[in-house]
Amino acid sequence: MKIDPTFALLAAGGALVGYGLYRVLSRGDEAAPASAAPMPVQPDAGADAAITYGEPKAYSPFPAGYRRTKSSEVTPELSAKASSIRNASGFTSMSYGTVIPIVGADAALIEQHYHEPGGAVKPWGYHHGVTLIRKA
Numbered sequence: 707m708k709i710d711p712t713f714a715l716l717a718a719g720g721a722l723v724g725y726g727l728y729r730v731l732s733r734g735d736e737a738a739p740a741s742a743a744p745m746p747v748q749p750d751a752g753a754d755a756a757i758t759y760g761e762p763k764a765y766s767p768f769p770a771g772y773r774r775t776k777s778s779e780v781t782p783e784l785s786a787k788a789s790s791i792r793n794a795s796g797f798t799s800m801s802y803g804t805v806i807p808i809v810g811a812d813a814a815l816i817e818q819h820y821h822e823p824g825g826a827v828k829p830w831g832y833h834h835g836v837t838l839i840r841k842a
C-alpha cells in the first residue's frame with residue numbers, strides 16, 4: 707500500500723498543531739515566567755494581617771542596651787556566626803526578639819527581615835533573620 711506524501715504531511719502537521727494546543731491549554735492561568743514572583747499567601751479570612759510573601763508581618767521590640775552593629779564593625783567571624791545561627795535546625799521556630807550572645811559585647815538578634823518580592827535577594831517577603839547587635 708502506497709501512502710500519498712501530501713496526506714502524511716497533513717497528518718503530521720495536524721498532530722503538531724494538536725500537541726501545541728494541548729500544551730497551551732494545559733498550562734491554564736497559572737503559567738508565568740520562571741523569574742516572576744509567586745503569588746502572595748492570603749491569610750485566613752478572619753485575620754487582619756496584610757497579604758504577604760512568606761509570613762505575616764510581626765513586631766518585636768529591640769532589646770534595651772543594644773544597638774545594631776555597624777557594617778565597619780562586622781568581622782568575618784561575626785558573619786560566620788550569624789550564618790551558623792541562621793542555618794541551625796529549628797531557626798525558623800525561634801521567637802522574634804531572642805538575643806543570642808556571641809562573644810564580648812556582640813550578640814545576634816532573631817528578628818523579622820523583609821526582601822522585596824521579585825528582587826535579587828531571597829527569600830522574598832517577611833521571614834526570620836539574624837541581625838548582629840552590640841551592647842551600647
